[in-house]
Amino acid sequence: MSGSATSRRALLAGWVVTAVAVAAAGCGSPQEAANGDDDASAPLNVGVVYSQSGPLASYGQQYVEGFKAGLAYATGGTGKIGERAVNVSYADDAGDPVKAVAAAKDLIGKGYKVLAGSTASGVALQVAPLAASNKVLFVSGPAATDAITGVNRYTFRSGRQSYQDVQTAKAYLGSGRKVLVLAPDSAFGRSNVDAVTAVIGGAGASVTSIAVPATATDFTPFAGQVKAARPDLVFVAWAGATASALWQSLDQQGVLSSTTVVTGLDIRAAWPVFGKAGAKLHLLAHYFDGAVDNDAVRALRQAVPGGRTDLFHPDGFAAAQMIVHALQAGGSDVEKMVTALEGYGFDSVKGRLTVRAQDHALLQPMFQAKLTGSGAATSATVVATVAPDDAAPPVAAMKG
Structure with a gap:
């Protein structure tokens, strides 16, 4: 759960990807071949470790619904980058850092180079160093702890921070x-x-x-x-x-x-x-x-059950957009993925988001x-x- 004059002047959250046929925004053409030098026909694997169960399961559900919608949106409904399918594997950490680390290690051991999720702050703080030590990309989700910002060059966030x-x-x-x-x-x-x-x-x-x-x-x-x-x-x-x-x-x-x-x-x-x-x-x-209205919001509403968006749908949606952009730039080259995300600005559910290059903070409207x-x-x-x-x-x- 997260200045006076400043704020007033500004006037003031599986494997199968459901296809939502809408135009991609802010991520480049989904049909562009990834720039990595790896097998151009191999699938691009993404692991999502989140609270499918546990005290924050409702948050996790929204995150994943948003992620699936964002992946469809960012790939123009194809679920592919160029000719390469984006395969997503989901794992439940139940809000437990020990389970999260075990699931992340399992995915890394299977060759996954991109991880996302972390509904809970305590989980994100344990997965982040694991990502750095194994040199895999980690895009944290609803976890709001400030400690994730700048924790290492392999860790990013798709939500807000405290x-x-x-x-x-x-x-x-x-x-x-x-x-x-x-x-x-x-x-x-x-x-x-x-x-x-x-x-x-x-x-x-x-x-x-x-x-x-x-x-x-x-x-x-x-x-x-x-x-x-x-x-x-x-x-x-x-x-x-x-x-x-x-x-x-x-x-x-x-x-x-x-x-x-x-x-x-x-x-x-x-x-x-x-x-x-x-x-x-x-x-x-x-x-x-109802906080904002734009193309991404409308696409998200079409994809989520009941057509009503909620607090953590944008975090999943933005994570998918970031990951698609990273994969387009790097294929399976994690160093290229990291470089592509640093300074990346894109239009998402909340409006314009920017990944600050120096520390990977996600600048966003509140x-x-x-x-x-x-x-x-x-x-x-x-x-x-x-x-x-x-x-x-x-x-x-x-x-x-």
């Missing part, structure tokens, strides 16, 4: 100076604490945090701690099935009525869990259906939003859009 979330939230602080971060005791949570400290603390605010065990189900004690701290702004970073209980506790303890509470907008199915809290929240959004209605009728609207440069994290030193 710093971009916090930049989007910064405008809500106003003249306040006391900020509290409520987040899980995990890589994701720590990434948010670090980002708030860097972005908002760096602007002069005092930042403290409360780390909640990721397995917690009773949030009353933590809500009480928040209320007692009397912050000017509470930044809540939370994801998963226990979100409803968290918001209920914060509302019951009077936190939402006593201070400004900012959080990220989760997947659509989770909106009703805000309950009465929804209208009281100041929301930052990676993406939601959104401020509000919720109206209740239950199944809850809807989101854009309050403002933060331009990619205004949400951009500082350049990170490439570690390897």
